[in-house]
Amino acid sequence: LTSVEPAHFADELRALKHRVTAMGRVAEERVQLALQAVVNRDREVLKQVIDGDDRLNRAQVEIDDHCFRLLALFQPVAVDLRAVVSALRINTDLERVGDLAVNLAEAGQRYLLHAPVKRLVDLPRMGDLALTMLREALDAFVSRDTAAAYNVLAQDDWLDALNNQIVRELLTYMLGSSRVVEPSVDLILMARHLERIGDHATNIAEDVIFIVEARDIRHRSGLPPGPERRRQSTVAPV
């Protein structure tokens, strides 16, 4: 650690942001790959997603090391401290998104053991929305754009609504035919995994607002646009 020549903090922070966004792109790709493989019924690609978590895991360890090095070498305060601590948190969120890509692929493998329940339209739509939220949250982190971060928070409600709609529809199918029970449970779990990806995007957006505004919006009322961001459960009462 002490053998490191301290570069200017701003340069280091830029490098750290670059690493975080690169990790975000890998996480996004893996989710996309898993979803497309389910739609295309491609078992080989699902297996690749399940076996290929190493790159994200390595990235997580490197980013953690980088953050600790910055904290120890530069002892940042105020906005700089918040930025480094937020990078640590975002790192955890992105690693979880990678895990969720694996969870999606595992549910997808089980889903493909059965005949298709229906044409998969809503699940990819839900995936597109969740991944758009993730990308926009990370862009907001790089540019410290709080307007974009608030926009991510607003989109989480749409994602939850889409999830509720998918689950209600699947329950109707399941009540009609025991043949679709097993694959439908896996579709419900996949929708739940995508909803969780939206929650991680929300966490990142909240961190951006925290870095810039130095206030914690997670549980305070009276703030635009969605004050209480508690994560929603999967299914609305049916």
Next chain:
Amino acid sequence: LTSVEPAHFADELRALKHRVTAMGRVAEERVQLALQAVVNRDREVLKQVIDGDDRLNRAQVEIDDHCFRLLALFQPVAVDLRAVVSALRINTDLERVGDLAVNLAEAGQRYLLHAPVKRLVDLPRMGDLALTMLREALDAFVSRDTAAAYNVLAQDDWLDALNNQIVRELLTYMLGSSRVVEPSVDLILMARHLERIGDHATNIAEDVIFIVEARDIRHRSGLPPGPERRRQSTVAPV
């Protein structure tokens, strides 16, 4: 911030640990309350759990503030830095456990709209195991007991096995009778929520090992007892 009289760092760290464990106890209580209310079919208590997340949310903001204050005032390094950053991470885990208590109660409310699927024995057993893991992980955090932390990691495999068993049994019921489809989906989601609580206990145990051993065991091979701790999905192939 500058008006704070800096107490000795060790005293501050002790106070921080006290806060974290107190928050852990509240989170544990809320999960227990939700599970008991499902078993006792007590809608009133479920509503209390859903409406009562404020205490944990306040605790989370206070612990975050405390950690940032310690980082800015004392600029800790090495094991002290790892302890404060880990407290920040554990704080996030405990807040998520509180959210999962709410998710459990919401699924419980839907579950109670239907006649009982079966006597609920395995779900409380799973809850006991998950909460034991959480308690032991937090005790290990306070005492920096890595042996206890490794023990928590080992228990996560039992929790996953219990979850798989529950899901397989429920799928069998659902295939036999469409009457139990809807409540069974909620039982599967509740089991999934409990499995996630075990994952958060695992995160905390990994942080304890990280604080003490200064190494990240999350994704490295060749380390006792469970090298790759990727979170498992809910259902084994059936």
